[in-house]
Amino acid sequence: MQESLETLREEILDRVAHCGSEPELDHLRVEYLGRKGRITLLLRGLREIPAEERPQAGEQLNRLRQLVEEQLEARLAELKAREKERILREERVDITLPGSRWERGQIHPLTLVMDEIIDVFLGMGFEIARGPDIEDDYHNFEALNMPKDHPARDMQDTFFVSQERVLRTHTSPVQIRVMESRKPPLQIIAPGAVYRHDDDATHSPMFHQVEGFMVDGHISFADLKGVLTHFIRRIFRAEIKVRFRPSFFPFTEPSAEIDIECMLCGGKGIPKDQQVCRVCRGSGWLEILGAGMIDPQVFRFVGYDPEKVSGFAFGMGVERIAMLKFGIEDIRLFFQNDIRFLRQFACL
Ligand code: PHE
Numbered sequence: 001m002q003e004s005l006e007t008l009r010e011e012i013l014d015r016v017a018h019c020g021s022e023p024e025l026d027h028l029r030v031e032y033l034g035r036k037g038r039i040t041l042l043l044r045g046l047r048e049i050p051a052e053e054r055p056q057a058g059e060q061l062n063r064l065r066q067l068v069e070e071q072l073e074a075r076l077a078e079l080k081a082r083e084k085e086r087i088l089r090e091e092r093v094d095i096t097l098p099g100s101r102w103e104r105g106q107i108h109p110l111t112l113v114m115d116e117i118i119d120v121f122l123g124m125g126f127e128i129a130r131g132p133d134i135e136d137d138y139h140n141f142e143a144l145n146m147p148k149d150h151p152a153r154d155m156q157d158t159f160f161v162s163q164e165r166v167l168r169t170h171t172s173p174v175q176i177r178v179m180e181s182r183k184p185p186l187q188i189i190a191p192g193a194v195y196r197h198d199d200d201a202t203h204s205p206m207f208h209q210v211e212g213f214m215v216d217g218h219i220s221f222a223d224l225k226g227v228l229t230h231f232i233r234r235i236f237r238a239e240i241k242v243r244f245r246p247s248f249f250p251f252t253e254p255s256a257e258i259d260i261e262c263m264l265c266g267g268k269g270i271p272k273d274q275q276v277c278r279v280c281r282g283s284g285w286l287e288i289l290g291a292g293m294i295d296p297q298v299f300r301f302v303g304y305d306p307e308k309v310s311g312f313a314f315g316m317g318v319e320r321i322a323m324l325k326f327g328i329e330d331i332r333l334f335f336q337n338d339i340r341f342l343r344q345f346a347c348l
Pocket of ligand 1: 290292315
């Protein structure tokens with residue numbers, strides 16, 4: 001007994017010392033101290049040994065059991081400490097390293113220009129209206145005097161959502177929506193995204209327009225000229241030359257396109273280096289607006305009496321104005337999210 005206890009003790013101490021994980025340690029505990037553990041069984045077996053040997057054997061066994069318990073505890077503490085140390089080592093943070101910096105955003109150049117445009121019109125008493133990007137055929141075309149077979153409905157430019165629904169190709173349908181639901185006097189601008197199937201350095205499949213219109217009893221072309229000339233002078237500069245050139249839109253009559261003098265060549269068409277100006281291609285003028293007096297036919301569509309009311313409407317491309325203002329040559333720069341491009345507008 002004496003000797004076998006000694007061997008058992010050695011064996012247990014050795015196994016505990018070499019035990020490498022908590023589950024393994026639990027196993028050992030069960031194996032020796034569990035309900036059917038070896039030490040437990042030995043303690044239970046005391047009953048069968050002669051009475052005079054029992055106290056000594058019992059004491060020895062109890063001491064062994066206590067020792068094993070202590071050793072298991074100690075080993076467990078050791079394993080835990082070691083694990084903690086490993087975690088501390090592996091997850092160590094070098095607090096002397098420089099922190100990562102938060103990039104600070106700024107207003108997108110298109111938003112800057114859009115806000116500036118809106119501000120000028122708010123200053124003249126216009127109010128803002130909005131319409132849906134997905135528009136029905138009626139509002140995008142039909143009510144703007146473009147029947148189904150009208151050549152102005154260039155199939156290639158329109159994104160169709162279904163037979164009857166399109167991504168609006170311009171902001172003019174907002175004219176219809178506002179006039180359908182309200183009566184004159186109206187003085188409205190409608191900023192927003194528009195969509196056309198077109199993609200190159202000066203065209204983007206999604207771009208922005210600001211529509212504007214004014215309807216009342218006696219609105220004339222002179223009002224149109226006054227409002228738009230004021231607008232252009234505010235957005236570009238006070239002395240800029242402006243030209244109203246006859247044009248055509250199905251929903252305005254008469255119609256005009258409005259040009260400003262080319263900012264690169266100063267309207268000369270041929271800059272100093274004697275090559276044809278690449279911005280205006282030698283014409284000296286840049287088109288920035290489409291406009292006209294609202295066609296009587298459009299008034300009939302919205303239930304207005306063209307004998308009693310008149311009005312003007314205009315529409316402009318925001319990207320184009322931003323490109324001219326900032327000297328940007330490729331429209332795609334607006335949508336590439338290149339931080340090097342966007343940062344240049346931080347201070348504006
Ligand atoms: N909707 C026209 C376009 O997108 C612009 C325009 C608006 C012209 C209002 C006249 C009147 O080209």
